[in-house]
Amino acid sequence: MDDALSEPEAAALIFDHSMCRGRVGRIGVELEWFVLPLGDASRRADSAESLRLACLLxxxxxxxSRISWEPGGQLELSGAPFDSVSDxxxxxxxDVAVLRDRAxxxxxxxLGAGLDPRPPCFSxxxxxxxxxRxxxxxxxxxxxxxxxxxxxVQVNVEAGDGSAxxxxxxxxWLLANSLGPALMAMFANSPAPHGREGALSDSSGRQSLRFRTDPFRTGPLPCExxxxxxxxxxxxxAQVVGVRRTAPLDSPAAWDPAPAGLTLRGWLRGAGPGAVHPTDVFHHLKSLVPPVRACGHLELRMIDAQEGDDWMVPLAVVAALLDDEPTSDAAASVVAARxxxxxRRDWVDAARHGLADPQLAALARETMTLALxxxxxxxxxxxxxxxxxRFAEHHTLRGLAPAHTRQPAHTRQSEREACPAVPEGVTAS
Known part of the structure; x- marks a missing residue:
């Protein structure tokens, strides 16, 4: 049933589905890459190349693992959940090896990186x-x-139960949110210019961009x-992105813009167009983008895409911190002692300065040591x-992140290229 909801009913629905998966140990990962044509990394694939790639992948x-596409043609691999980090x-x-061969x-x-230096192209x-958009x-x-x-790189872990x-x-929840800025800084891989004439560089330009572009749905949330x-x-x-029509959801006109400033609470109280149904609530929840998202399980969304096989590192570190009892206990003691x-200001500063902040660098070293x-x-x-x-020795323990060895990405929105669309029928996440 998709009956209209009152505000208390919608609140109960969100509450019940937020952290409903109590098992511990199951873990999954979602990986994103930019797709670069061989021989010319500065351009985007044309429509014929995109079709060939989609068919081969x-x-x-x-x-x-499932393959899908993000708005700019980023390729996403969504791994199945497994009962252990090893599996x-x-x-x-x-699956990544097969995907690379097909590409x-x-x-x-x-390309595993947090920011694409090419002009943006909605495809x-x-x-x-x-x-x-x-x-x-x-x-x-x-x-x-x-x-x-x-x-x-998005790491997905079980939410946990009601025990202490x-x-x-x-x-x-406490560990994911309290240690989140350190994880973001540790794996920052998207240097981006800021300040006068771009004289300075954000460590995680991707997360800085997210905080800057959307102050209404990006969190972060309190730990207590x-x-x-x-x-x-x-x-x-949180503000509502769009309102679905009664037309089929695969119709290009299936969504209308939400009135400016409309929150879900305001919509439930009559400020929006029509009644709110469970489907509307779930679409709204899927649009929320804080660093840690509760959607039955927990999604850790603060980690930039990594080069090569370094995507394994944040996955393994998060698994150790949350799914190994002695490590979790030690990490909780660190959180309490500090x-x-x-x-939000702490998160914004962490995205900008990363491990150049001495306190954050020290926390990252301690966190990585516990995880090992x-x-x-x-x-x-x-x-x-x-x-x-190796990642710890080359980066974290030296106070460095991958961003320190990558040139800042200068995204130029004033420049536009032809935008080859991913072909009809290709799955998009």
């Missing part, structure tokens, strides 16, 4: 993406860059209290542990 990989890494690594056969390569015109256009001029020129310890949802109630109030007070309760110990207990394959250890 298909929509599913041998170990269960997750093994399966996704196999090369299609004359393309996959996947799904109704949901069109609604987002119209929404961002009201807020400024950087919406296309955010939609088309950003890529991330490491399996509990309150502990897991019942996280389900925290999430419910945030979702009710009185960590990051505000936890990974031994979790029994990850030696090659995975070695990848994390």
């Amino acid at each position: 298909g929509d599913q990989l041998p170990r269960g 997750c890494v093994t399966a996704v690594a196999a 090369r056969a299609a004359g393309a390569r996959l 996947v015109p799904l109704p949901r993406y069109q609604a987002l 119209r929404y961002y256009a009201r807020l400024g001029h950087e919406g296309d860059t955010l939609l088309c020129n950003t890529a991330s 310890g490491w399996r509990g949802r309150s502990r897991r 209290g019942d996280p389900r109630e925290t999430w419910t109030q945030y979702a009710l007070d 009185s960590l309760a990051p505000t 110990s936890g990974l031994k207990r979790l029994g990850v394959p030696p090659e995975v542990y070695g990848t994390v250890e």
Whole structure:
């Protein structure tokens, strides 16, 4: 049934679905890349190349990962959830290898980075993406860059249960949000110019862009209290991107722009067009983009896309922090000792300065050291542990992130190229 909801009914629906998966240990990952034609990384694939790539890539990989497309033609791999981080890494690594081979056969390569230096190009015109584009256009001029020129690693973990310890949802929410700025800084891979004439460079330009472009739906959220109630109030007070019509949802005209400034709470109280139904609530929840999103499980969304196989590192680190009991206990002690309760300002500063902030660098080193110990207990394959250890030695323990070795991406919105659309029928996330 999709009956109209009252405000209390909508609040109950959000509360009940926010952190409803209580198992601990299951973990998944979603990876995004920019697709670059071989031989000329400065241009975007034309329509014929896009069609060939889409046909060769298909929509599913041998170990269960699904392929989809983001608004600017970014390629996304959504791995299936697994019962252990070892199984997750093994399966996704196999699918990534197949995906890279297929991309090369299609004359393309996959770039793991948080920001694309090419001009933004909106090439996947799904109704949901069109609604987002119209929404961002009201807020400024950087919406296309955010939609088309950003890529991330998203780690998905179980929400936890009602217990007070490491399996509990309150502990897991606390660690994900309290250590989130350190994780963002540790894996920052999107240097972007800011300041007068671009003299300075943000460490995670992708996350800075997200905070700057949309101050109404990007969070972050408080660490204390019942996280389900925290999430419910945030979702009710977040602005609505679009309002679905009764036409089929695959119709290009299936979404209307929401009235400017409309929140879900305001809509439920009669300020929006018509009644609010459960489907509207779930579409609204899917549009929310805080660093940690509660959608039954927890999505950690603050991590930039990584080069090569370094996507394994944030996946393994998060698994150790949340799914190994001694590591979780030690991390909670660190959070308490440092009185960590990051505000929005703290997150914005972390995205800008990254590990150049001495306190954040020290927290990142401590966090990484704890994670390395936890990974031994979790029994990850030696090659995975070695990848994390090398990353730590080359980057985190030296106070460096991948952004320190990458040139800032100068996205030029005034420049436009032809925008080849991903062909009809290709899955988009």
